[in-house]
Amino acid sequence: MNYAILACTGLDKPEGSVAREVAIRLAETTGAKIICPVALNRTPARYKRALAENRLIVVDGCATKCASKLAAATGTKVAQKVLVSDVVKAAGSALDPGLRLGPGALELARKMADGISENEAFTPKKTRRAGEAPAEMEFEAASDHVVVVHDKYEFRIPATGYYFNANDVWAQVAGTRARVGISDYLQQRLTDITYVDPPEIGATVAQFDELGAIESTKAAFDVISPVSGVVVRVNEAVADAPESINEDPYGSWIAELDLTAWDEDRALLVDGPAYAADVERKAAEE
């Protein structure tokens, strides 16, 4: 069983700062997914799957209990609730009035996070033992790149293993599956990527159908699928940290598909060196 953590924003009280710290520690030590209370209120659909598939831990700072109220508003069953002000009271101590946490408050947050995880018997983040095959082994990271230089810009393109459509979207194929993401050229054009809207798992797409969307500080972009198939996985890590596409565009895949027409799809895609020539031309035309 996996967990999601909904903590209050806690911007104006030290109890809120502790609640937020508890959530971050739980996420770091257990892999639990953090639910942003404000985003949950504004776009609950964004967390629909996370709330349906995970047990929810709610951490409130003060008696206003914003996080609990937001959880109730979504109709989500709460596995465990913790109220920081009650914990502080029970400990017979008081928090310093500042909003930045001191050593005592940080220690309290650590103890609370440990207590919650013990109560819930979290499964720690899986670590790979020496000699154990990595789960991502079939999709090997790009090791050799073609570099297109235009003015002050450098665009990197994997020399092998990746196929591109004219919309600057790549597919990396392993067996009967493909991962899809956007190219270095496109991420540099979009600049800072701030939001990734992945496709629904189970969705069937044809080549050149939309496969989710991306927003940056500069533009919105529909991801045009380079392949036909059924979406079997989406990359939650990229949805949680969209900026990872800027940092590693060829490692930050958006969706994984079971391929249904790879031989036909391949005919309409280009390999790395051919795409490099396309990028050179596009950059020159800008």
Add this chain to the structure above:
Amino acid sequence: MRTRDMVLVIPCSGVGKVHGLISRESAYLVTDELAPEDTDVVCLALLVREDEETLAKVRACPCITIDGCAKACAQRNVEIAGGQVAKAFQVAKALGSHRGIQPGTGSDLTEEGWAVSREIAEAVAEDAVRLCQGEEVA
């Protein structure tokens, strides 16, 4: 001449993300250090839960929002609550002018992250002081 009692500084929630952490630390720099007499911080979760006291404050005072990203949760929720956003800042845009820096993580800022946070805070504080003196900010 002072014409306003207070400007509200409202950072986004952004729990666990570096953009959100920069937003929050910028707000605290303003309210704790740079313009403590002119500013106060408002909790965004209280605002979206329509806490009456928070709603009243937001409707009565000019607000400066500091959002982590283009979703602009702070700015949009102040507007939805009927507040006046005098100026909206965005961490993602500020980071865009410092391409290549490593600002840190959702729980810790690097020196570079702190520098961006202070840069935003100084701009916010300057605008807050001007608003308190009855000036417009662009």
